[in-house]
Every structure is written in C-alpha cells, then in structure tokens.
Amino acid sequence: MKFIPHSYQRYCIDRVLTTPALGLLLDMGLGKTVITLTAIMDLKYNRFAVNKVLVIAPKKVAESTWAKEKDKWDHTKLLRISTVLGSQAKRVKALNTPADIYVINRENIPWLVEYYRNSWPFDMVIIDEFSSFKNHQAKRFKSLKWVRPHIKRIVGLTGTPAPNGLLDLWAQVYLLDGGERLGKTITGFRERYFEPNQRNRDRIFSYSPKDGADEVIQKLIGDICVSMKAEDYLELPDITYNTIPVVLDAKAKKAYDKLEAEMLLQVDGSTIDAGSAAVLTNKLLQLCNGAVYDEERQIVNIHDCKIEAFMELLEGLNGKPALVFYNFQHDKERLLKALAKTSLRVRELKTPEDETDWNNREIDILLAHPASAAYGLNLQQGGNHVIWFGLNWSLELYQQANKRLHRQGQTEKVIIHHLTVAGGVDEDVATALENKTSTQDQLMYALKARIEKVQEGVKP
Numbered sequence: 001m002k003f004i005p006h007s008y009q010r011y012c013i014d015r016v017l018t019t020p021a022l023g024l025l026l027d028m029g030l031g032k033t034v035i036t037l038t039a040i041m042d043l044k045y046n047r048f049a050v051n052k053v054l055v056i057a058p059k060k061v062a063e064s065t066w067a068k069e070k071d072k073w074d075h076t077k078l079l080r081i082s083t084v085l086g087s088q089a090k091r092v093k094a095l096n097t098p099a100d101i102y103v104i105n106r107e108n109i110p111w112l113v114e115y116y117r118n119s120w121p122f123d124m125v126i127i128d129e130f131s132s133f134k135n136h137q138a139k140r141f142k143s144l145k146w147v148r149p150h151i152k153r154i155v156g157l158t159g160t161p162a163p164n165g166l167l168d169l170w171a172q173v174y175l176l177d178g179g180e181r182l183g184k185t186i187t188g189f190r191e192r193y194f195e196p197n198q199r200n201r202d203r204i205f206s207y208s209p210k211d212g213a214d215e216v217i218q219k220l221i222g223d224i225c226v227s228m229k230a231e232d233y234l235e236l237p238d239i240t241y242n243t244i245p246v247v248l249d250a251k252a253k254k255a256y257d258k259l260e261a262e263m264l265l266q267v268d269g270s271t272i273d274a275g276s277a278a279v280l281t282n283k284l285l286q287l288c289n290g291a292v293y294d295e296e297r298q299i300v301n302i303h304d305c306k307i308e309a310f311m312e313l314l315e316g317l318n319g320k321p322a323l324v325f326y327n328f329q330h331d332k333e334r335l336l337k338a339l340a341k342t343s344l345r346v347r348e349l350k351t352p353e354d355e356t357d358w359n360n361r362e363i364d365i366l367l368a369h370p371a372s373a374a375y376g377l378n379l380q381q382g383g384n385h386v387i388w389f390g391l392n393w394s395l396e397l398y399q400q401a402n403k404r405l406h407r408q409g410q411t412e413k414v415i416i417h418h419l420t421v422a423g424g425v426d427e428d429v430a431t432a433l434e435n436k437t438s439t440q441d442q443l444m445y446a447l448k449a450r451i452e453k454v455q456e457g458v459k460p
Helices: 007-018 032-045 059-072 088-095 106-119 139-150 166-177 186-193 213-221 250-264 274-289 305-317 329-339 352-359 395-402 425-435 439-458
Strands: 021-026 053-057 081-084 101-105 124-128 153-158 194-196 207-209 225-228 239-246 291-293 299-301 322-325 346-348 365-368 385-388 414-421
Touching (some): 007 021, 007 225, 032 153, 053 059, 059 081, 059 101, 059 239, 081 088, 088 101, 088 106, 139 166, 166 186, 166 213, 186 194, 186 213, 239 305, 250 274, 250 439, 274 291, 274 425, 274 439, 291 329, 299 329, 305 322, 305 329, 305 385, 305 414, 329 346, 329 365, 395 425, 425 439
Parallel strands (some): 021 153, 021 225, 053 101, 053 124, 081 101, 124 153, 322 365, 322 385, 346 365, 385 414
Antiparallel strands (some): 291 299
16 A cells, blocks of 8 residues: 555654654554654665664554554565564564564563663664653663663654653653653652642652643653644544454464364355354354353353453553443453453443443443444544444444444544454454445355365365
8 A cells, every 4th residue: 555644644754754762642543653664664774874673562562563554555565574572482583583673562671671781782762652661660661761872763652641640751751862851860850840739747649730830841842742633633534443453372373263163164165145154253253352152152261362452452542531342242241351450430331321421521431232332322522432342244333333423523533443353254344344345245255265265274
C-alpha cells in the first residue's frame, strides 16, 4: 500500500528527523507506528544518520504490530525487523541476526542493558507506550537511564503521557533530555511545581499542582514534545479502524492448530452447507478468543493470548473509556475475571441505568454483546473507542453496534479496534466485514479454503 501522509503526519515525521529527542504524544489511531517507521527509513537509508534501532514495546505489540505495520506499506517493506523475545537463547540469537530494527518487550530492558553494558549498540531508541516509563523507581527506567548517554536519538510514543497527573511526566522527560527541562531529580520537580494534597502527620500521600504549574511545564517541554488529539484533525475520517494482530505463543498455537485440524478434517469441503459452516466457524472463533465449550457446555481454556493483548490495548488507552463487544458468554466471563484485577470501573450493559451512567462518564469499560446493543441505544456521549474482542459474521450487527458511538452527537473521532489472531479464522471474518461482502458467501469460501489447506497438510 502506498503511504500518503496527512499533513500532521508529515509534520511529525519531519520533527523525528530534525529533533534528536522527541516525545510524540499522539492519540491512538493517528498513525504513530507508520510515522516512526517512515522516519527510521529516511534516517537510515537516505541520511545515514542511524545504524541500529531499538523499539521497546508492550509484549503483544512487540510480537507482531511493528513487523505487520512495516509490511503494510510499500516504502517500509524492505526494513528488516528482528523480534527479541522468548527464552534467553532466542533473544541472544535475535540480537545477533542482521536487522535494521530490533523489537523487545519492556520487561526485558534490564536484561538487555546488562547484556550489552558499555557496548550498547543502539544509536536510536523508540519507546512505544512511553507512559510505561513514568515510574522513576522502576528497573526499566533505571536501566534505560544508565545507557541513555549512548543513545543519539530517542523517541517516546504515547497517547496520554500523564494518565495519573503531571508528576508522571518527570521520568519520561528525563529520558528525553537528561533532566535539562524539569530538573535532575523528581524531588526538585515536586518541590517547584507541586504542593502536598492528601497527608497525615508523618506522610504525604499525594500532590497537586501549584497554580499555573500546568502551563509552565507545558511551555518547558513544548520544544521536545508534539501533542495532538484525534479530534483536532478534521482530515481524519469520522471513524478509524485499528487492527491489532494477536500472535499465539507456541503452546497456544499448537493447541489451536491441533483442534482446528481435527475439526476441519472431519468434514468434506465440497458438501459443506451454510448451517454446518456456521457451526464450524463458531467453534474456530471460540478457539481464537481463547476458550471453547465442551459437549457438556463446560468452558475449556485454551490460551490467554487475546486477553493479554486486550489488557495491553486498555493500557494504551490510558484510562479512556471503551465499549467492548464480546461474541461468546465465556469471553465475557474471562474478560470480567481479567478486569477484576484492575481499578477500572467495569459494567455489563443490561439496564437503562447502565446507558445513563456510561454517557455520564461513570463507567470505564462497558461490556456488551452486539445482538443486545446493536439497535436503539445512544452511547455516543460516553466515549469514542470500540473494542471488538471477538467478531461475528453478521455485517448488520457489526455496523449497527459500531453506530452506538458513531452517531450524531459524538464530538470525537470514533476508533474501532479489532483483536484478531494472526492466521486465525477471525482474520477471515474481519476481511469479510471490511469488504462489506455477503458474509454468508464469504464464510463458505473461507471455511472451504481452510479445509483444503488442512487436507493438503496431511497428504502423504
């Protein structure tokens, strides 16, 4: 696909090219990844300004997002990416594989710094989801701070750099400028711009900004931070689609492939009809989401890869509310279990009160089944993010469910996120919905293609 940048994307690319340390504070959906890849391509192969690039990202993003995004665009396809994940042996092998960009999950940064020590080879570092480095006491921050003098160029990517308040900014900005703008220590930063808020006689529990501190801080960091919100850019479509590929780990992939093959080998692709196709693909969609019902309607867990990707996506939203659509009841139960470990305000969409509370921004995550939320509900005041944890084949339900937020009265750009397993059947569903084709015909075609592929694989 040919990349024709919007004017704001062109501006951001130019800033990455000309500013050695930059915070790109862009809303989700504005194209942070393609902006950065375009700049890397220019810096390495046109300007010869960088040699080795390191991308630090959440685990699920590190597994696939950067490689998929670079393959999507004509001008970045030739970039070589090595993912530094898995066991220590696999990570070492990946580091010794010739590449332009090395992608590692943020939990392994202390290991990476210890591995290279003073021989740090990466002259450019990209931190995807920069706000995950907001804690100045975390090992990942301390490790990166130690090798920061060896890094010539650094870019921090995030939608919300200060999800819990302005104090979150200090560590991130320190990684950009070494303390030049906000001070060398968090203590000094606190004393200058904050005052104790909640406290007892012996301990301060929280701080609040002094009057005017927000404006002063923004002015101080304005030259090294680009801040843009989706609703400010009218050239964007009213609705943006964001596909998040989910890569199954080796154990989950083996289990998925085994169950898929066993099911598909039991049927003849030439005689399959719409009814049996629906039954089969429903089972495969369950597998993609991570669990299936057995013959006694008991839930059998297969993997948590999509749940993990979902939780990382929520982290990327940094507290912004999301309407989450699930496909099966066991999806809902597993989502509720994962969300119970957070401090987010979670609700199932059941009553008119739920609709009211959502629109009053009293709910962070609203779980709904598309069949029960596709018509009549006005949810546009409660948020602008829709997450499809699991898709289904109904184009009508899909379009109507998205219209709960994308409708008159919505003041922000609506972003629709799809979590799809790479190589899984939900990619077939996403393609059919994207092309707005007759989904029943597409269902039959996709399933027959999968049956033939499995049958070919077992031929002697």
